[in-house]
Amino acid sequence: MSVRAGIVVTGTEVLSGRVADQNGPWVADRLLTMGVDVAHITVCGDRPADLLAQLRFLAADDVDLIVTTGGLGPTADDLTVATVADFCGRALNLDAELEAHITAIIDRWMKRRNAQPDSSPLRAGIRKQALVPDGAVPIPPTGTAPGVAIPVDGAGMPTILVLPGPPRELQAMWPTALDTPPVRDALAARIDHRQEVIRAYGLSEADLAETLRLADDTISGVGDLEVTTCLRHGELEMVTRFVAEAAPAYAELAALIAEHHGKQVFSTDGSTIDDQVVAALSGRTIATAESCTGGMVAARLTDRAGSSAYLVGGVVAYANEVKSGQLGVPAAMIAEHGAVSEQVAAAMADGAADRLGADVAVSTTGIAGPGGGTDIKPVGTVCFGVAVSGRPTATWTRYFPGDRANVRMLSTVAAMHLVAGVLDDPS
Amino acid sequence: MSVRAGIVVTGTEVLSGRVADQNGPWVADRLLTMGVDVAHITVCGDRPADLLAQLRFLAADDVDLIVTTGGLGPTADDLTVATVADFCGRALNLDAELEAHITAIIDRWMKRRNAQPDSSPLRAGIRKQALVPDGAVPIPPTGTAPGVAIPVDGAGMPTILVLPGPPRELQAMWPTALDTPPVRDALAARIDHRQEVIRAYGLSEADLAETLRLADDTISGVGDLEVTTCLRHGELEMVTRFVAEAAPAYAELAALIAEHHGKQVFSTDGSTIDDQVVAALSGRTIATAESCTGGMVAARLTDRAGSSAYLVGGVVAYANEVKSGQLGVPAAMIAEHGAVSEQVAAAMADGAADRLGADVAVSTTGIAGPGGGTDIKPVGTVCFGVAVSGRPTATWTRYFPGDRANVRMLSTVAAMHLVAGVLDDPS
Incomplete structure (x- = not known):
């Protein structure tokens, strides 16, 4: 009761x-x-x-x-x-x-x-x-x-x-x-519950639901776990509440999810991607070079107290002249590949690291919409770059659904995950 | 009914x-x-x-x-x-x-x-x-x-x-x-209502409440107006719903508020401060130079579609080296007056306008907390600069209450109002 x-x-x-x-x-x-x-x-x-x-x-x-x-x-x-x-x-x-x-x-x-x-x-x-x-x-x-x-x-x-x-x-x-x-x-009469959170990035609700159905069929006592899943800001969060007696069932469920979605799960200890970026920087400094996110990545990196220990600063390079003037992206590169290209994303990240004197830099350049899309680069196309001193700069292109606000929000989250991924990769 | x-x-x-x-x-x-x-x-x-x-x-x-x-x-x-x-x-x-x-x-x-x-x-x-x-x-x-x-x-x-x-x-x-x-x-049985919104900045709820009490005593039919006031993001919003017959009473109320708080009221037509900044720019371009807001002002200016028509870009200058290197703020000025000073705010705005090639620039530099406050510059102290080409750069110091998130949010709103105020001022 x-x-x-x-x-x-x-x-x-x-x-x-x-x-x-x-x-x-x-x-x-x-x-x-x-x-x-x-x-x-x-x-x-x-x-x-x-x-x-x-x-x-x-x-x-x-x-x-x-x-x-x-x-x-x-x-x-x-x-x-x-x-x-x-x-x-x-x-x-x-x-x-x-x-x-x-x-x-x-x-x-x-x-x-x-x-x-x-x-x-x-x-x-x-x-x-x-x-x-x-x-x-x-x-x-x-x-x-x-x-x-x-x-x-x-x-x-x-x-x-x-x-x-x-x-x-x-x-x-x-x-x-x-x-x-x-x-x-x-x-006084409340029953102590434990609550565990698993966070994944790049995992669909449908795929997780399939694994949960498998758990229903294979794990005894899984019915005593109160599982809620929800997608928010591009991350899939699975929260499970249970009484102490159901802990073994939860351990089995967590293992099953790790087995099926280990690559997508990024947190099982309550940590957020923001926590993980700060931990992965481990003393290194970071700078931002943003086009479509317009400052949202920098704002997120300065959300928490003490962020001046790692964030040196950033450039919001909306106009191409600012990409060239402040970040040193060659105008010819923009003309050849377009402002939304992995080449420009790499040059923006390199430029930010170099000019702002940071160990790490992350860049975003994309088409947040509603205008500006083409057949080849539709609205929602966003290129990213992550520069880490002493390593080749990595780039990605992602396609995000939804309106301008959604594309900008998902791009900001993606930037955080890409930084954490690169820094955690020992290569 | x-x-x-x-x-x-x-x-x-x-x-x-x-x-x-x-x-x-x-x-x-x-x-x-x-x-x-x-x-x-x-x-x-x-x-x-x-x-x-x-x-x-x-x-x-x-x-x-x-x-x-x-x-x-x-x-x-x-x-x-x-x-x-x-x-x-x-x-x-x-x-x-x-x-x-x-x-x-x-x-x-x-x-x-x-x-x-x-x-x-x-x-x-x-x-x-x-x-x-x-x-x-x-x-x-x-x-x-x-x-x-x-x-x-x-x-x-x-x-x-x-x-x-x-x-x-x-x-x-x-x-x-x-x-x-x-x-x-x-x-089918609903009654058509009108809804009017008055938005003010720098007006306290208590002062507005006093004017509303005066309205109760002096305006006939004021009881037919359903008035809700709320403070959000540093702006005081008064929403009034009424049926057509009560329109004269609303007109009297709006006039009373204009009489008492005309300087603080910035919108009676539903427009937001964001709308007003864009209108006041009227074709001019703008750049940002942010320290404590860490990109939030730039992110806000790029919120809406078509923002590349006015926002050229910005610099998040968290580290003093970035203030100097990217915005040309003299290191000696920072040493003499401190990074949080109107002198540095002015130099940041001037540097952003100059280096990013914008007609207008706005800067923020402050102590968002929780650390970093002193007796003279407590947590919540924020300096702002607005540079407009051909005019002397204006600066302000404001003190905001609350935690880090609140100080950053109120600083972002203040930056918007300061820009709109300077651009609307014909001098």
Whole structure:
């Protein structure tokens, strides 16, 4: 018997699609990783009736824990605490200590901004945020909005954890929230699950599905593994959740996949291709020379803290004059082979390594579309080069499906895999 | 009386947060724009019991239309059509015409891949996808999965529109889906709404909220406007939905906002800052010189088709040697003022314009964090330069909050606004 949870995401801006919800997936992932079974995520606007309907639905569907996100601000349209209290039949009480705490935070902010606004709506907002349902445990704010944990009651009401909407505030509050007695009690009955991730590149969902069917027929206990596969950003990810007793079945499944798709599997330890590129560089520096990806490869290589240790820089060479002027690609080569050619890709990589003084360089030049395609080089054609000092420069041509954004995204991912592949190859 | 809708997103990969849902927000936006009131979005994994519970919840909450996305594939874990049919109490019938249609699509794919797989599971999958509930209207596939539109019945069951999960397939199918008799009937009662968007930069939510409170007190009929404000990517967006009769109230509200925040409002016609940068360039070319944004500004400028008409290229100058070597920033200047300084930002922009041969150039150099901050230049300090030929180069220093990703994102947005601001300024 596992613990079941439901997540309620509030906010008209999320419901209407103007802001992408980050909280539902984040909370779901945390709960799943802890062995909680997430049954539902629901999204509603800032309307108490819709929120009430969703809370009633989740309670009726027998979840043990409801996590709500959003609607904790000081203004009138932020109604989550009042609505949840109404749902639970608990009165709201002013928590004087909490009020003083929020007031101190706001006063510090105001002082920093040198602001002296009319304080009466401000104080009213703070008082609203300091209201706590009867018997609930307040969670100190990480921004200005406190959270609330409401214990399960005898009347079949689940435990409810009320969290703020800004993802940074929610995530900062999470550890404290888990440690409140109501949430600790709700999670006590959870079953520990393991989760393993296998990542592959250049493997189709259909081919993996065939191997999984083979596993169904040949591995005993495979039914106890909860396998999800999904293709994202050109990589195929297989996530398996299982209880400790099913570990031998998972080991057999992992071996079967290694046997059939060993060349495509690039990660079984949770590492991403970004992790692997950094590891494979192992102290060497890298530069980029990008045409169709327009800076996306460099942006990706500088995503993480400390990237200045390996990324020296890059050139976005969109115009042919920039390919020649900044990277030394001969104009005659561009005229003869075209800007989208392995010759030019190689010259771009060589030029970047040479001129920017890097040990390794990666280049992209392709037709992202929608215009510019020909019969021989259709939209989606992309050439790559990887230069490593002391070795011949390698080049590839790939054909990617989809629109401009997709071609650019898949090209960026391909560049990362090509770099990792070349650096891992001992030759 | 408006039409109420609910959206059900299926897929374990979405529920678990491994894939960001694109369909719920997309469908919600389309429906809202047509004047449909979207009450709920619900997300469930690939489990029939959870999907059934969500369908029952929406029907009990009196929605007129349910749109489901996902779960239409050929494999056993794709269960949406069967579950929806079960929910409606409708039998499933094989649609021979649909089966032939899907078979033809698959055969073309196989031929292109030169594949000859064992065809019996394949044929079983196609037969599964060609099952249509009694009385429902099949919608031809845009990938391989057909959609289904199920008419409202007398027993209080809402209209149900079943759509595929891949966003490109779903979006391609949308116009046909809207035109099926069941969906046409369901949407007949909707009320036409107008939607207006005001976008501002450098305006806080609190300041806008104060103006909205003033509007509440002074504009008659303001209560008929449905106003949503949200801060995203450093821009404050105010979306207002209203019926035709409320247009005068909206006009007054828009005038009040222009009066109070005219300097911060940059768009009232739906245009984005990206649109405005391209318009303001008006035939001139642009180059980038980026340090902390690491290629993100160039990537953004090459996002759209036809960007080679204005973006000649850029330099990602992460290492100081690249700032000097590729952009001509004097090493002595870096030593004296630091790499993060307005002097260096100006020299980077000048160097990019000069060396890449562009009419306009924009530069960024800052401390994205988490390391590298000092008392005088804390993490989040970013200097910008904009060079326009024939004019003195302008520079700014900005301080951005949040983590590395946030600082880089806000810096990229700031660069766009600074370029647009300089180009729009006639001096």
